[in-house]
Amino acid sequence: MTVLEQPGRAYHPAPPPAWKPRTDAAPLLPDPEPHRVLGTAAAEKTEAGLLRELYGALVTGRRYNEQATTLTKQGRLAVYPSTTGQEACQVAAARALRPQDWLFPSYRDTLAVVARGVDPVQALTLLRGDWHTGYDPAEHRIAPLCTPLATQLPHAVGLARAARLKGDDVVALAMVGDGGTSEGDFHEALNFAAVWRAPVVFLVQNNGYAISVPLAKQTAAPSLAHKAVGYGMPGRLVDGNDVVALHDVLTEAVERARGGGGPTLVEAVTYRMDAHTNADDATRYRTDSEIEPWRAHDPVALLEHELTGRGLLDEAGAAAARAAAEELAADMRERLHADAELDPVDLFTHVYAEPTQQLRAQESLLRAELEAELQAEPQTGGEYR
CATH class of the missing domain: 1.10.287 (Helix Hairpins)
Known part of the structure; x- marks a missing residue:
C-alpha cells in the first residue's frame, strides 16, 4: 500500500527547490547614461590615426547625405532617407566589422553601405528605382537594403547561426531604427539570437522618431537597451553622435560575438536632423527649438573639436577632408545625372x-x-x- 492509499494519511509532497533566475541580470543592464568618449579623458587614449580616419569618413558622410538629398530634389532619386546627424552610427557600424563579416542595413543605412566599400551610385540604385539591389550582396557581404521594418533582423540571426554551425568566423551586424523595435521581427530575432548565442550584434539607431511617432509613444521602457535583458543578452547604451564611443562599443560587441559570447543589443542615442524622407514634412510634428540642441551636438563638429583641441587637425587637414568629400559628391552628380540605359x-x-x-x-x-x-x-x- 502506498502512502497515498493509507487511510488517514494526508499527501504532503516534498517542496520543490526554490526558483532562481537562470542568469544574473545585473551584468546585462546598460549603463544609466549613454557611454561617451569625446570630451572625456578617455579620448586621449584613442590613436590619432584612427581619429583622423573617422573624421574623414564623417566629413565624406555628411557631404554624401547633402548630395543625395539634392539629387532627390532634382528627380534623380525617387526617395532618400537621410542620415544627416547620424553619420557616426553609419561609419562606426561599417568599421567595426572584419572583411568576412556581414552587414544587414535598413533602407536608411546607405551611408553604412558606402562606408563598407560599396560604390555610392550602386548603393543608391534601389532608391533610384532601378535594377534590384544595385550591388552584389555576396561580394560585399552586405544584405540588400531592407524597406520593411526589422525584417532584416531575423535574416541576420539566421546567417550568423548558420555560420556558427559551419564553423565559419563570421559575425552579423544588423541595423534598425527605434521604430523597428516595435515590430514583431525585432523581438523574434533577439529571442532566437540569445537562445542560440548567435554571433550577431543589433544596432538600434534611436533617432527620436518613427516617421512622426516619437519614442515615448512606442515604449515605456527606461531605454531600448534595457529590452536586451528580457532576452538574456547585454544591452549597451551609447552616445550615437560620439563616433569614437560607438566604434569602441560596437567593436567590443562584434569581437565578443566572434569569441562565442553571444549577441549584444546596442542603442545609439542620436537624432534625425532631416525629415523622414523627402516625402515627409517634419514641421508637422516637431519644432526648430527641438532640433537646435542637437545641432550643437553634431557628430562631425564633436570630433573636429577633439582633433583641433589636441593639435591633430589644422585647416589644411580639414580642407583635404572636404576636398575628398567633394570629389565623391561630384562623381555622384555626374553619374546619377546620366539617364539609365534600360533593357x-x-x-x-x-x-x-x-x-x-x-x-x-x-x-x-x-x-x-x-x-x-x-x-x-x-x-x-x-x-x-
Missing part, C-alpha cells in the same frame, strides 16, 4: 533561377513587340526609348 527584357532576369513557362512566353512576346517597333522606325521616324 525592357531585364524584367524577366533574376525572377526565377529557371524561368517558368509563362515567363518564357511573356519574354518572347515582348521581344517580338520590340522587334516590330524597330522594323517600323524607318517608316514612321519613331524612336524606341
